[in-house]
Amino acid sequence: MTAAPPPSLPVDLDGFERSAATSLDPATYRYLANGSGANVTRDANRSAWDRWMLHPHVLRDVSHVSTATTVLGAPVDLPVLVAPTAMQRMAWIDGELAMARAGAAARTVLVTSMAASYSVEDVAAAAPEGTRWAQMYLLRDAGRTRRLAERAREAGYAAIVLTVDGAAVPYGRRRLADGLQLPRPFSFPNMLLPGEPVDTPLTDLVDDFDPGVTAADVERLAEWSGLPVVVKGVLRGDDAARAVDHGAAGIVVSNHGGRTHDGCVATAIALPGVVDAVAGRAEVYVDGGIRAGIDVARALALGARAVLVGRPTLWGLAVDGTPGVVAVLTALREELVRVMAFCGASAPDALTRDLVDAAGNPEPPA
Numbered sequence: 214m215t216a217a218p219p220p221s222l223p224v225d226l227d228g229f230e231r232s233a234a235t236s237l238d239p240a241t242y243r244y245l246a247n248g249s250g251a252n253v254t255r256d257a258n259r260s261a262w263d264r265w266m267l268h269p270h271v272l273r274d275v276s277h278v279s280t281a282t283t284v285l286g287a288p289v290d291l292p293v294l295v296a297p298t299a300m301q302r303m304a305w306i307d308g309e310l311a312m313a314r315a316g317a318a319a320r321t322v323l324v325t326s327m328a329a330s331y332s333v334e335d336v337a338a339a340a341p342e343g344t345r346w347a348q349m350y351l352l353r354d355a356g357r358t359r360r361l362a363e364r365a366r367e368a369g370y371a372a373i374v375l376t377v378d379g380a381a382v383p384y385g386r387r388r389l390a391d392g393l394q395l396p397r398p399f400s401f402p403n404m405l406l407p408g409e410p411v412d413t414p415l416t417d418l419v420d421d422f423d424p425g426v427t428a429a430d431v432e433r434l435a436e437w438s439g440l441p442v443v444v445k446g447v448l449r450g451d452d453a454a455r456a457v458d459h460g461a462a463g464i465v466v467s468n469h470g471g472r473t474h475d476g477c478v479a480t481a482i483a484l485p486g487v488v489d490a491v492a493g494r495a496e497v498y499v500d501g502g503i504r505a506g507i508d509v510a511r512a513l514a515l516g517a518r519a520v521l522v523g524r525p526t527l528w529g530l531a532v533d534g535t536p537g538v539v540a541v542l543t544a545l546r547e548e549l550v551r552v553m554a555f556c557g558a559s560a561p562d563a564l565t566r567d568l569v570d571a572a573g574n575p576e577p578p579a
């Protein structure tokens with residue numbers, strides 16, 4: 214993208230959230246918005262990005278600024294990917310189909326949840342030109358996971374995202390929001406085997422999450438699918454290194470938007486340790502609390518190849534379907550362009566580690 218006059222509107226993803234909060238019923242909004250426990254981790258994810266203060270370069274030619282990059286070799290127009298979020302029909306009538314069209318229109322990667330309300334095949338057909346990755350959990354019934362990995366490959370998905378922060382789910386889930394009503398009929402076509410009732414409740418399916426998942430499963434999934442495997446839900450360098458030792462092509466530093474267990478480290482704090490441990494052997498991505506272009510710039514400067522955004526894409530979807538999500542992604546890209554120009558960075562690769570430092574923060578978090 215060529216530098217253009219500054220857009221007149223500020224990035225305000227909070228405005229999308231406020232609009233979504235009024236258009237969704239209160240229980241649905243709470244389900245989408247909340248983390249687990251007292252929301253300590255969800256909120257820390259957001260505030261921790263502010264720890265990283267910019268040390269911008271000047272006297273660098275920023276007549277042209279491009280946010281284009283690649284992820285696992287696929288070109289994207291911006292280093293912001295659509296995070297997998299379950300049951301998008303709760304936010305919009307044709308949920309994942311509308312989200313897929315938005316990902317393709319914005320020319321970025323769409324990550325489809327295993328717990329999507331539409332099948333991987335239907336999502337692919339909705340935007341065949343888009344780049345898609347399929348997110349999945351390892352289930353105790355490994356045949357179910359294997360079948361989905363094969364279906365994803367057949368439907369043209371370019372990678373498998375193995376979410377590994379669900380291992381504790383069988384030990385007790387967080388409660389769904391009080392009064393939450395799922396649209397009917399509601400099914401989870403990616404989690405079912407042929408012949409199973411389409412209305413099998415999600416709670417039965419997630420009880421099958423495998424608490425025995427280990428780094429060796431990365432190899433199993435790669436073998437089943439023939440696709441690169443990205444491991445999502447990593448917060449420590451040693452775990453990331455182990456996943457890469459077992460063939461992970463990418464790592465997503467993530468605490469599931471603070472939804473799995475409250476009290477986890479914020480992803481902005483965990484990211485540098487993971488980047489150091491991976492040491493360029495795989496791509497590192499990060500999600501959690503990214504709400505503005507400056508957060509994207511901070512993440513890239515800390516070594517992320519790209520970021521994922523979860524709730525903001527749901528707010529865009531709830532407000533206006535495909536155009537709403539495109540507006541959210543466009544707002545992030547436009548602010549990223551401004552921040553890059555301010556930092557003297559004409560391309561994502563020029564967002565380097567020296568551009569951010571916690572020491573300049575007037576009140577660094579403990």
Ligand SMILES: Cc1cc2nc3c(=O)[nH]c(=O)nc-3n(C[C@H](O)[C@H](O)[C@H](O)COP(=O)(O)O)c2cc1C
Nearest residue numbers: 296297298299326376469470500501502522523524
């Ligand atoms: C409503 C909701 C549903 C989610 N469902 C999934 C899921 O099915 N699989 C998964 O790996 N992550 C899931 N996530 C986590 C997101 O992929 C992502 O890690 C998180 O939302 C990032 O934080 P953010 O919402 O602050 O951007 C979900 C998040 C939300 C908010």
